[in-house]
Amino acid sequence: MNYNPQEIEKKWQEYWEENKLYQAEDFSKKPKKYILIEFPYPSGAGLHVGHVRGYNSMDAISRKYRLEGFNVLFPIGWDAFGLPTENYAIKTGIHPKVATEKNIANYKRQIKNLGLSFDWSREINTTDPKYYKWTQWIFLKLFEKGLAYQSLLPINWCPSCKIGLANEEVIDNKCERCGTQTTKKEIKQWMLKITEYADRLIEDLAGVDYSDKIKALQINWIGKSLGTEIDFKINDSDEIIKVFTTRADTIFGVKAIVIAPDHPLVKKLITEENKEKAEKYIEESKKKSDFEREKLEKVKTGVFTGSHCLNPVNNEKVPVWIGDYVIAAYGGGAVMVVPAHDYRDYEFAKKYELEIKQVISGGSIDKDAFTDYGTLINSGEFNGLGSEKAIEEIAQWLEKKGLGRKTIKYKLRDWIFSRQHYWGEPIPIIHCPKCGVVPVPEKDLPVELPYIEKYQPTGTGESPLKNVKDWVNVKCPKCGGMAQRETDTMPNWAGSNWYFIRYIDPKNNKELADSKKIKYWMQVDWYNGGYEHTTLHLLYSRFIYKFLFDIGVAPQLEPYQKRTSHGIVLAEDGRKMSKSFGNVINPDDIVKEYGADTLRLYEMFMGPFDQSISWSDKGVKGVYRFLERVWKLALESLENEKTGSRITKALHKLNEKIDSDLEEMKFNTIIAAFMEFINLAIVNKKELGRDSVQKMLILFSPFAPHISEELWKKMGHKKSITLEKWPKYDPSLTKDETIFLVIQINGKVRDRIEADADISEQEAKELAISREKIKTWLRDKEIKKVIFIPRKLINIVV
């Protein structure tokens, strides 16, 4: 009988589900493991082989943990609100709700075909009102604590999607979804104060097991920067411009202050004679997109306001300029120009004929700016100090006089939490003409998203919900007067902020989850997902979890003990898989042709887990051939009684290899080790006994569950292989009794001899110099030194 995955896989998938073999048990006495994958967004495109890479790897880990006696929670659900579905709906005319249902059904079918050991009894869906009731509840709590607020802000606006975008959704000044150039638009937005958690989000990384890469990515994104805020008093005025700098040591070299065109003091600073020129500049910079500014102007532009301010350290009069390269949102929107010690300032000074005054010794200032640290010169009482010390002392000096202070700035901005779109969780707020902003009372949650036919964006910047009069108009919960609902919805990150808590108690109607259950299951022991979510989803969900900790819902400071990320699966041509390139591999096709086990094994074997790898059809075939060999070998060995020592040893070695490599996600070498074992066993077929086949199948089952289960049954077992125990290897059997001792002369391999593994140095030496080959090498030479490494080699130095 030939290996025929199409015949066996479906059968076992149904068997596993019917017998509830993968359901996690609350409060089980067994030790728990919470294994999490990023729940998929059910798009119209269907499951990607990249999803499969992450899922089946964590599936193998979950399966092994179960065999080892752990109570494993390995859940799945759907992150279904958001733009992709809405755009799909607009394109096809299928309502987002219907499209979501359809897409989920498709994903579910695809995922079930892979034989993953998810606990389907805990399936969740972020678009289910029973679920988003709690997403809204979290928002109310954030509002209550002052962490959700409204703000009129120039936001990134995509003219094509007609939607406001968070900074994180704008890439290269283009809309992340459609690629259209973004512009700015002022809208009243809901914001979340993630910046309040910036420090904790950095500090608490110390206590979790994330790779350095992931930690660095997050720390970079938060962009903490220590510096000094310096007050520059405006000449003949009480107004102060606060300037942020990391280089307070260069303050004696300041030759101008540049403020952003939208700095609050701009209007006051422009003098009558500069009015025309300055206002024209501001107008023009507003028109320019960020993209243009970056690409077209290497040398920064600016315009003089006509006003001056005073340098607090020496009362020098310094001109105030307006420059569109200064970002209003960062560091107070004002910078000090130190031409001698900053490249941009140097160019700026050359262009506008400002003085270049050197205050740090070093470099050649007539040629270019000198930006390194050094010793202060031309800096009054601070002359002679090193930069680092000077930064410290100047800050202290300023602080004493009330003219400046040490401060910390972050690149991380508060999180724009409003979307003017239909397909999202309604923000549970009511606007009352009398009482103002009123939160929807908890008892009235969820605020259900009404089913409407016109869900297209209005293009005015308002949500389509604005037109649903009988939904918008409500009584104010406070005064009972007529009021209106907030019509903005939440971004698609809202539901995924906390979903891992809902898996713990998915049907709870009173809380997000029962607190005892949360205590039992949290933290997530191991969370795997794509690198692309490192700065968005991962950071957001850590923030929300910290908030939940602060209000007593979450028991720990961090949600995820360990976070790993898989590399992207690229197309065979090395490019990203994309419909437009026509190079997409559909997992369905692979399952149909070769079976799920082949797909799973191939994706583990293709290369290092965290690395991007190109797909290879040839590689898939190679794995399929391997499975055919396993099948044939196992069936042919059923009648063998005893296992030879060579096979026994190899099996224990394999066992050891899996144990050590799986924790490190070295799936590729595990599969290679399996192949090696099978190759050995095929050559020594008669030595492969029944007991070893059995053990081999258990070891194989986390990786290729279907074929293992089928062969297990063919061996006469009545119970599922998933109920077996993970074998323990005997360390004494993983070591060889004889080895090939390598003989080196001057570090070069000259010979190798089979020898007893525990051969002594003396014996090894004697053996070595008795060899004809070695004798030739040693002729007429004097042995200076002999280095002997037990079990490995002997090196003769002549």
Added chain:
RNA sequence: GCCCAGGUGGCGUAAUUGGUAAACGCGAUAGACUGAGGCUCUAUGCCCUUUUUGGGCGUGCGGGUUCGAGUCCCGCCCUGGGCACCA
């Protein structure tokens, strides 16, 4: 510019963490099987030398440490990813 990875056969990659470089898979070539093709099996695997014997080179480049370096140190080059008028 800054921060991460990484650079090993024709290709994807492996190397017990300083000890036989190329395991495993793919491809290629030759042979076996076949009427033929495919599948499968066996062998080969970079350069030099007369085939074997044997020897040399060899892990991006240049140095260094060491009995011994893909692995450690110093200096470069290149590729991929992330951030970026961030002051």
